Each structure stands twice: as C-alpha cells, then as structure tokens.
Amino acid sequence: MFIPPQKKSLWPLVQGLSYLAPSLLLFICFVFYPLLKSIQLSLFNTDLIGQETIYIGFQRYIDMFSSLQFLHSLWATVLFTIYTVLPGMLIALGLAYIANWQLRGIAVFQTIFAFPLSIAVAGASMIFMMLFNPTAGVFAYFLQIFHLPAISWLADPNWALISVSLVAIWRGLGFNIIIFLGGLQSIPKHLYESAGMDGASPWRQFIDITLPLLSPTSFFVFIVSIINSMQTFGEINILTQGGPSESTNVIVYSIYREGFFNLNYSYASAESIILFFIILLLTLFEFWLLERKVFYR
Amino acid sequence: MATIKLQQISKSFTDHIAVAPFDLTIEDGEFLVLVGPSGCGKTTTLRILAGLETPSAGQLFLDEKDITNCEPKDRDIAMVFQNYALYPHMNVYDNMSYALKLRKLSKSQIAAAVEKAATMLGLKDLLKRYPRELSGGQQQRVALGRAIVRQPKVFLMDEPLSNLDAKLRVQTRAELIALHNKLKTTIVYVTHDQVEAMTMGTRIVIMKDGFVQQIGKPIDLYNRPVNRFVAEFIGAPPMQFLSGSIVKNEENLIFQGDGFALNLQGRGEAASEIYLGIRPENLHLCTEKTPNSFSAQVLIVENIGSEAIIHCDVGHEKIAIKIPVPQTLPKISEILFVIPGKGDLHIFAKGSEKSMAIVQLSL
Numbered sequence: 001m002f003i004p005p006q007k008k009s010l011w012p013l014v015q016g017l018s019y020l021a022p023s024l025l026l027f028i029c030f031v032f033y034p035l036l037k038s039i040q041l042s043l044f045n046t047d048l049i050g051q052e053t054i055y056i057g058f059q060r061y062i063d064m065f066s067s068l069q070f071l072h073s074l075w076a077t078v079l080f081t082i083y084t085v086l087p088g089m090l091i092a093l094g095l096a097y098i099a100n101w102q103l104r105g106i107a108v109f110q111t112i113f114a115f116p117l118s119i120a121v122a123g124a125s126m127i128f129m130m131l132f133n134p135t136a137g138v139f140a141y142f143l144q145i146f147h148l149p150a151i152s153w154l155a156d157p158n159w160a161l162i163s164v165s166l167v168a169i170w171r172g173l174g175f176n177i178i179i180f181l182g183g184l185q186s187i188p189k190h191l192y193e194s195a196g197m198d199g200a201s202p203w204r205q206f207i208d209i210t211l212p213l214l215s216p217t218s219f220f221v222f223i224v225s226i227i228n229s230m231q232t233f234g235e236i237n238i239l240t241q242g243g244p245s246e247s248t249n250v251i252v253y254s255i256y257r258e259g260f261f262n263l264n265y266s267y268a269s270a271e272s273i274i275l276f277f278i279i280l281l282l283t284l285f286e287f288w289l290l291e292r293k294v295f296y297r
Numbered sequence: 298m299a300t301i302k303l304q305q306i307s308k309s310f311t312d313h314i315a316v317a318p319f320d321l322t323i324e325d326g327e328f329l330v331l332v333g334p335s336g337c338g339k340t341t342t343l344r345i346l347a348g349l350e351t352p353s354a355g356q357l358f359l360d361e362k363d364i365t366n367c368e369p370k371d372r373d374i375a376m377v378f379q380n381y382a383l384y385p386h387m388n389v390y391d392n393m394s395y396a397l398k399l400r401k402l403s404k405s406q407i408a409a410a411v412e413k414a415a416t417m418l419g420l421k422d423l424l425k426r427y428p429r430e431l432s433g434g435q436q437q438r439v440a441l442g443r444a445i446v447r448q449p450k451v452f453l454m455d456e457p458l459s460n461l462d463a464k465l466r467v468q469t470r471a472e473l474i475a476l477h478n479k480l481k482t483t484i485v486y487v488t489h490d491q492v493e494a495m496t497m498g499t500r501i502v503i504m505k506d507g508f509v510q511q512i513g514k515p516i517d518l519y520n521r522p523v524n525r526f527v528a529e530f531i532g533a534p535p536m537q538f539l540s541g542s543i544v545k546n547e548e549n550l551i552f553q554g555d556g557f558a559l560n561l562q563g564r565g566e567a568a569s570e571i572y573l574g575i576r577p578e579n580l581h582l583c584t585e586k587t588p589n590s591f592s593a594q595v596l597i598v599e600n601i602g603s604e605a606i607i608h609c610d611v612g613h614e615k616i617a618i619k620i621p622v623p624q625t626l627p628k629i630s631e632i633l634f635v636i637p638g639k640g641d642l643h644i645f646a647k648g649s650e651k652s653m654a655i656v657q658l659s660l
Contacts, residue, residue, distance in 0.1 A: 193349050194382035198396035198447070199370040208395070212386040 035276070041269035050265040060270040069246070070254070070271070076161060077230060077250040083165035084172070084229040089221055091169065092176030093214075097206075099177065100184045110181065117174030121234030128167045129154075129239060157247040160240050164248050167235045172228060176221050183217030184210070219290050223283060230279055251275045299360055299450035299483050300325050301346065306355035308341050315341040318355060319509040321502065323485060328477050330498030331487045333530070337504040339487045343453050346485060347376050359450065375444035376453040380460065381436045383428040389415075389439050390424040396447045414445045417476075434465045441473075445480070452484045458493065470496060491531050495519070503527055520641065525650040528574050528643060534606055536643070537580070537616040538572040543644065550656060552642075555612030557591035559637065563656030565644060571653065574643035577606065577619040582627065583634045589658055590636040593618075595627045611635070 017024075042060050044052035064070045099110045116124070131138045132153035143150060153163040187210065195205045211218075233252045236242065242249035242257060249257070251271055259268030300323065307318040316338040323329050331339035344350040345357065348369035357365045364372055375396075383392050390411060397407045415421045418438045428436055437457060444452055457473075458466045474497055477484055488494055494501050495515045503510045503518060503526075511523045515531075522528035528536040541554040545567040552559040552573050559573075583590055593609035593616070605626055607618045618635060627633055637658050644653045 188380075188382070190378050190380065190382040191384060193347075193369070194376070194378060195384075195395070196349075196369045197347060197372075197374065197376050198443075199399040200395075201370070204399065209384065 038269040038272050038276075041266050042273050044266060046265040048263050050263075056266075060266055061274075064267070064270055064274070069249075072246055073249050073251050073254040073271075076246070076248065077252075079161055080165060080168075080232065080248075080250050081226060081229045083162060084168045084232075085222065085225045087165075088169040088172045088176060088225055089218070092173050092221070093180050093218075095173070096177045096180035096184055097210075099181055113177045114174045116171050117178070119171075121171065122238060124167060124171050125235050125238035128163075128170075128235075132163055132239075154239055155244055157245045160244055160247045164232075164235050164239055167239065168229060168232050171235070172225060176225070179217060179221050180214070183214045187213045219286075222290075223286055226282060226286070227279055230275065300358075301451060301483065301485070302358040302361075303346075304356040304358070306342070306345060306352045306357060308338070308345060308350060309353045314507045316345070316352075316504075317508045321509075321512065323483060325483055326481045328474075328484045328486065328497055328499045330494040330501045331485065331504065332489065332491060332494040332498075332501055333504035333510075335489055336506070338507040339489075339502075339504050340455055342504075343376075343455055343485060343487045346451070347374060347453050348372050373447075373449050374451045374453060375447050375449035377437075377440045377444050377455065377457045379456045381428075381440035381457075383436055383439055383443075385428050388425050388427050389420060389431070389442075392428070392439055393420075393424075393443045393446050396443070410446045410448075411442075414442045417445070417479075418442050433460055433462075434469065437461060437469065441476075445476075448482075450483065452482055454484065454486045456488055457486075458488070459490075473497060492533065495531065503530060505530075521652075521655070522574075522643065523652050525572060525574065525645045525652075528645070528652075532576060534577045534617045534619065536574045536576050537618075538574050538645075539611060539614055539616065540570075540572050540647065542569045543567050543571055549659060554591065555614065559589050559591075559642075560659040561642065561656040562659040563654060565654035565656055568644070568646065568653065570647035572645040572647060574645055575616075575637055576640060577617045579638045579640035579642075580616070580618040581636050581638055582607070582618065582620060583636055586634055587636060589660075590634040592632055593635045595629050595631045595633065598626055598629065600626065609633075609635075 041050070041052065043055060043057060045054040045056055047053055095113050099106060099113055119127075130136075134140055134150060134152045134155070137153075139153060140150060151159055153159050191209050191213070192205055195209050200208060230250075231252055232250065233256065236248050236250065236253050237256070240248040242253045252275065255268045255271045255275070258264045258271065301321075302323075303319065303321045305318040305320060306316065307314070308316040331342055333339050341350060345352050348364070348367060352365065355365070356363060359372065359374075384395065387395065393411045393414060394407045397410060402410075411424070412421075415424060418441060420435070420438055420442055423431065423435060423439075428439070431439065437460070440457065458469055461469060470493060477497075486493075486497060494503075498515055500513065501515055501518055502512045505526050511518055511527045513521075518527060518531050522531065522536075525538070529538075539552075539554050541552055543561075543565060544551045544553055545565075550561040550563065550565050550567075552561055554573070586592070591611060593611045595607060595609045596615070597608040599606040599608070600622060603622060605620055605622050607620060607627060609616060609618065616635075639657065639660075641655045642657060643655055645651065646653050
C-alpha cells in the first residue's frame with residue numbers, strides 16, 4: 001500500500017518535551033549537572049570555596065587508589081553491604097511470610113512491620129543509641145541476662161560497623177516487608193493447593209513455589225537494598241561519625257567528610273564518581289546475571 | 298480401586314450453609330458428576346474430598362479408611378483445577394513429574410511415567426514448553442497429565458472444561474469419557490453444565506443452595522425428577538410448566554389449565570394447586586383444535602437447523618416447544634394449537650415443588 005510521505009512536524013516533539021519538562025528540569029538541576037560538575041571537579045585542584053584552579057587530569061584517582069584510607073573506606077562499604085543486604089532481605093522475607101498468613105488481626109502486624117518506613121533516620125538513630133548504651137541499654141541488659149561479656153556497641157571498632165548495620169537493617173525492613181508481602185500475595189493460592197495435593201510439605205511449597213515465583217520481587221529488593229546500603233549516611237553520621245578508628249568510614253561518609261570538613265572538593269568529587277561507577281557496574285552486572293535466573297511470568 | 302463414602306458431610310460458614318449434611322457412596326470406577334448452579338455447594342464438596350476444606354461435620358472415608366482430617370498430600374487424590382493451576386515456572390515435564398519427584402521415585406521411573414501419560418494425551422512434543430507458551434486446550438491436557446502420572450486412587454475435576462471454547466469443550470468431553478473408560482479410575486467431576494453432567498456422568502448428584510436435590514443415573518434424573526428444580530435443570534430447553542389443578546373424575550384425571558383441560562391417565566390424586574411439567578420435545582403443533590389441545594400464540598421462533606424452538610404464550614404463561622425441521626415453521630403472533638405427545642407428564646405440587654405423580658395423556 002502506498003503511504004504518502006508525511007510532512008515532518010516538530011510539534012509532537014515539542015509537545016512531548018513540554019510534558020517531560022518539569023521532571024527534566026529537576027533531573028538536570030539535581031542529577032545531571034551535579035554529576036558532570038563532580039567529574040569536572042575531580043579533574044582539577046580546587047580552592048577552599050570549591051573553584052577549580054589547576055587541571056591535574058586523573059592524578060586524583062591515582063592518588064586515591066594508592067591511599068590506604070580510601071581502600072579502607074571501600075572495604076568498610078563492602079562489609080556494610082554484606083552485613084545489611086542479605087540479612088535484611090532474609091528477615092524481611094521471614095516477617096512478610098508470617099504477615100501473609102490468614103489470621104485474625106494480621107493487618108495489625110502488617111502495619112507494625114511497615115512501621116520502620118515511617119520513622120526518620122534521626123529518630124531511629126536516637127532510639128538505637130539508647131538501645132546500644134553500654135550500661136543502661138536494652139542490648140546490654142540482654143547480654144547480662146545470658147551472662148555474656150559486655151559489648152561497647154558503638155565504641156568498639158570491631159562492633160561499630162555491625163551496630164550501624166543493625167540500625168540500617170531495621171530501617172530497611174518496612175520497605176522490604178511491604179514489597180515482599182506484595183510479591184507473596186500475588187502468588188495464586190491454587191498453586192499451593194495444587195502443590196499440597198501433589199504431596200509437597202509446607203517447607204517444600206516454600207522452596208518450590210514461593211521462592212521461584214518471588215524471584216522478580218527478590219531481585220528488585222536485592223538491587224534496591226544494595227544501592228541503599230552503599231548510600232547509607234544518616235545512621236553513620238549520627239551514631240559514629242565514621243569512627244571509631246575509621247571502622248564505619250564508608251565511602252559516602254568519607255565523601256561528606258572530605259567535602260564539607262576538609263574542604264577538599266576535588267577529592268570528594270573523585271570519590272563520589274568512583275561510588276557512582278561502582279553502583280552502576282554492580283547494577284548492570286546484577287541485571288546481566290539475574291535476568292537469566294529470574295522467572296518472569 | 299477406591300470407594301469414597303461421605304457420611305453426613307456438611308460445611309457451614311458463619312453466615313450461611315455451603316453444604317447441608319448428606320450421605321453419598323461413590324463406587325469404585327464411577328464417573329460421578331456434581332452439578333448445580335453457581336453457589337450450590339458443588340465445588341465446596343469437591344474441595345472437602347480433596348482436603349482443601351475441612352467439613353464442619355460428618356466423616357469421609359476412602360476405602361473404609363477415615364480421611365476426614367487427613368492432609369491433602371496424604372490422601373492419594375489428584376485434582377484438576379478450573380484454571381489448571383500449572384506451576385508457571387516449570388516446563389510441562391517438570392509440571393507433570395513434580396508429584397513423582399516428591400515421592401522420591403527414580404529418574405527413569407519418572408521419565409517412563411511422564412512419557413506414558415504424555416503419549417496418551419498427545420503432549421510429547423510440548424514437554425519442554427512452559428505453561429505460558431501453551432494454548433488453553435494444551436494447558437488443560439497438562440493439568441490432566443499431571444493428575445494421571447500420579448496414578449491416584451481418585452481424580453477430582455473442578456469444571457475443567459469451562460475455560461475452553463465451545464468446540465474444544467465438546468471434543469475434550471469425549472476424550473475425558475474415553476480416558477475414564479481406559480483408566481477405570483474413580484472420577485468426581487464438578488460442572489454447572491447439565492449437558493456435561495448428562496453425557497459424562499455414570500451418576501449425577503444435583504445440588505441447589507447447599508442441599509442435594511437428587512442422586513441418580515442421568516436418565517433417571519431426566520425421566521424421574523423428584524422436584525421442579527431438577528426437572529428444570531436437566532434437559533435443554535428445560536421442562537415447561539403450566540399451572541392449574543387436577544380433578545379426579547371416577548377413574549380419570551383431568552388437568553384444568555388456564556382456559557383448557559387435558560384428560561390424563563395414571564395414578565394420581567386430585568389437587569388444587571399444581572404445575573404440569575411437559576418436556577418441550579413432548580409437545581406438538583396441530584393446525585386445528587382437537588381434544589386435549591390448547592391454543593398458543595407464537596412469540597419467538599428459534600431455528601437451530603435440525604430443530605426449532607417455538608416460544609409461545611399460553612394464557613398468562615410462557616412455554617417452549619421443540620419441533621423437528623423441516624416442518625413449516627409458524628409465524629410470529631400466529632395462533633396455533635399445541636397437544637402433548639405420548640411421553641410422560643409430571644405433576645409437581647405448588648409450594649413444596651415436589652413431584653406428585655407421573656402421568657400420560659389419555660387418548
């Protein structure tokens with residue numbers, strides 16, 4: 001069939017862009033411009049108010065990777081991610097699984113489980129600071145009951161990162177539970193009935209039906225949790241300020257300290273670019289790896 | 298080799314009775330159909346057999362063994378769900394072999410069992426496919442295959458044909474009958490379609506609002522319905538009803554309708570408020586007024602090809618008549634005469650709706 005050549009009109013493009021304009025504007029102001037500016041800053045020496053002075057190329061990056069402090073921050077970030085992501089997901093899945101039981105009054109528990117979502121990081125940190133108190137805190141009290149040695153949760157370099165991780169896990173629970181609960185509720189009930197008639201115990205049903213059908217949800221939670229944990233700042237800033245002995249000085253905190261205390265804008269920018277690429281590559285890798293393992297209906 | 302016995306089984310929820318207590322013995326190798334309109338309790342009954350619902354009262358026996366409180370997985374009963382309930386993340390082979398894997402059968406035993414069932418159902422080329430890649434009919438076969446490989450004592454089927462298109466439904470119906478003849482396993486089948494019930498069942502349980510109305514062979518339900526509901530539910534188009542009264546005149550019975558009378562023969566008593574039930578195929582048209590005929594005005598003519606359904610007004614009531622084609626079809630608004638044939642006429646009491654007598658026209 002002959003289709004007459006259409007007059008090219010710019011109008012649809014203009015119209016489309018005008019719909020996108022508000023979010024484009026926000027993205028440009030708060031994402032794209034800062035990103036490009038950070039790249040630029042990381043390639044220059046900067047003065048105390050953050051103006052570029054001398055172009056130094058990739059020297060900042062070379063310095064950074066030969067700095068023990070940076071490598072230590074990198075390692076702390078990796079540990080923090082390991083401590084928070086999988087444990088956080090497992091606890092959330094367990095609680096969501098229980099919250100999905102058809103029991104009287106279960107909605108109350110569903111609401112309680114979602115609660116961490118509504119508490120600001122400062123509030124949560126203050127609550128945990130009291131719980132972590134080595135003499136009057138609840139955790140110390142429990143250790144005492146079971147005759148375990150006392151732990152200086154936030155003051156001991158061996159425990160500080162774990163303690164902060166606990167707060168981060170708790171803070172992430174609300175969101176994770178809601179997402180997992182949604183995933184669980186989307187699995188049709190008759191599949192369990194069918195599996196039950198096929199002879200599957202509740203545990204086998206969980207392994208053979210729930211987990212595979214929950215994989216898109218788990219995948220989503222996994223990626224979001226990793227990104228979140230790599231960007232955790234509030235808890236650390238309030239509870240440990242990167243200490244003791246740098247044990248909680250994760251990259252995000254290091255960026256903050258370099259940029260806003262040491263006024264080393266160039267270094268902070270270089271660190272944030274590295275963090276950006278780590279998260280980007282990790283996310284791409286996760287998509288590549290898991291997309292083939294994840295079952296999508 | 299399985300006999301199921303239901304003893305005063307019932308299920309009630311807080312606000313209503315889903316299944317009222319009833320007794321039923323399902324013999325080995327039977328194709329028992331539970332039929333009724335939606336909400337009649339047929340699916341609940343099936344789910345009680347499956348163990349997916351706990352009965353509120355009563356006992357359930359499988360081969361003399363009390364399985365009332367037995368878990369579904371310990372019953373050796375397979376079920377085909379209305380929406381098939383195939384595991385979407387497993388291919389056809391894995392779907393069919395899942396139950397056998399759980400029983401820890403060897404790989405070769407599983408492969409042999411799946412192969413056999415797949416051959417029987419024509420699924421051999423589809424074993425690697427996922428449910429989402431199958432048509433409705435194919436999914437239905439996989440659901441059947443999954444039940445067959447287990448070689449269970451009993452098959453339960455919950456409206457397995459309702460998601461298929463009309464043509465495939467008729468074909469699959471025939472295949473299910475053939476399958477039952479081959480496997481000789483007890484099947485309990487739920488449907489709301491009386492044609493499925495009539496064609497497939499060796500015995501039918503017809504239910505309404507949680508109460509069992511009648512249990513019997515298809516032909517008995519058709520010929521000897523115990524109440525008006527059964528009479529109307531079985532048969533298409535359903536039995537037609539004319540209200541009136543029965544007068545006993547010496548040895549003869551006379552049905553007094555709205556402006557006409559029919560002479561009847563058979564055993565029966567005089568009654569003032571009754572329905573006379575006549576199958577539409579037992580009604581005939583005649584051009585002139587003869588004894589035992591009554592006049593009717595044509596409303597609609599439905600020509601199905603081999604036969605036609607004539608809907609007409611008789612006094613204040615409406616009836617349908619089934620006549621063979623070709624026969625000159627009446628025109629709309631035409632007034633014609635209708636006469637019952639030699640077949641049975643059913644008398645139902647008004648109020649209780651129960652069958653009072655079965656009589657014939659006195660010629």
